[in-house]
Amino acid sequence: MREQEDDRLYSDPRLVDFYDLENGWGQDTRYCAELARTAGSVLDFGCGTGLFLAGIADGRPMVGVDPASAMLEVARHRTNGEQVRWVEGDIRSIRLGERFDLVTMTGHAFQCLLTDADVKAALATIAAHLTPSGQFIFDSRNPARREWEGWTPEASRRTVAHPDYGKVESWNDVAVDEETGVVCYETAYRLASGETLSSRSSIRFIDQAHLAGLIARAGLVIDVWLGDWIGAPFEPGCKEIIPLGRLA
Structure with missing residues (x-):
């Protein structure tokens, strides 16, 4: 795709x-x-x-x-x-x-x-x-479960243990098109150096x-x-x- x-x-x-x-x-x-x-x-x-x-x-x-x-x-x-x-x-x-x-x-x-x-x-x-x-x-x-409602920065903030980067702060953000069912969400990882790696994904x-x-x-x-x-x-x-x- x-x-x-x-x-x-x-x-x-x-x-x-x-x-x-x-x-x-x-x-x-x-x-x-x-x-x-x-x-x-x-x-x-x-x-x-x-x-x-x-x-x-x-x-x-x-x-x-x-x-x-x-x-x-x-x-x-x-x-x-x-x-x-x-x-x-x-x-x-x-x-x-x-x-x-x-x-x-x-x-x-x-x-x-x-x-x-x-x-x-x-x-x-x-x-x-x-x-x-x-x-x-x-x-x-x-x-029907509207799972995307839990993909806000506040609700999704977490710590991911990476073998090279150590403890990394991570979160999501989300936007929803109710008519099409398409959800666009961001995934972000903030490294200890201050750099943030992020991506935007779309799913239906x-x-x-x-x-x-x-x-x-x-x-x-x-x-x-x-x-x-x-x-x-x-x-x-x-x-x-x-x-x-x-x-x-």
Whole structure:
């Protein structure tokens, strides 16, 4: 996605250094790792720094796709990173000419798709890379929870322990377009030297009913809607919107 590729949070090596400190192995990657146990091949879109695939690499065919070269550079140098094929590409248009038993997209990377046209293109790509019995899964924050309201400087201020910079003060700031569901937020890190590293990102919040319609029109079927990465079923007030499905 061009927007993500241009976002310094993903393209500036110094900001990429902070990414895993705040986005490490979690419930999403653990859930997907369990799904992957019985998959003969795995494709991960928005793979970022490769934490997930490198963590489960065991010789099976695995491909990680991301538009940010700085993120992929980290992925290639991970332990077991050499067992994964890392591809720089855009989910809206990439075609690998292969099909996979499991297609994943975690870390809310799906929300970097800012329009219905982007979502339709991404879903077509997912469909094009699934085996007849393959599964796909991704996550999106539920707009009903209005999580962005906690992304103000006052509410988000925190300290991040960096191995080179030490304790770093960090915060977010946010602006919301209620009509489109697009949220623009700033991520900032103030180093001990006084220098501030910052980036601006845009993501979209999409409701479950609208997403369900787009998925159905893409020739995909949802077997279960999850409301979190522990496995609870989706309900209107859930934090997450997580479709787990397959080809129609």
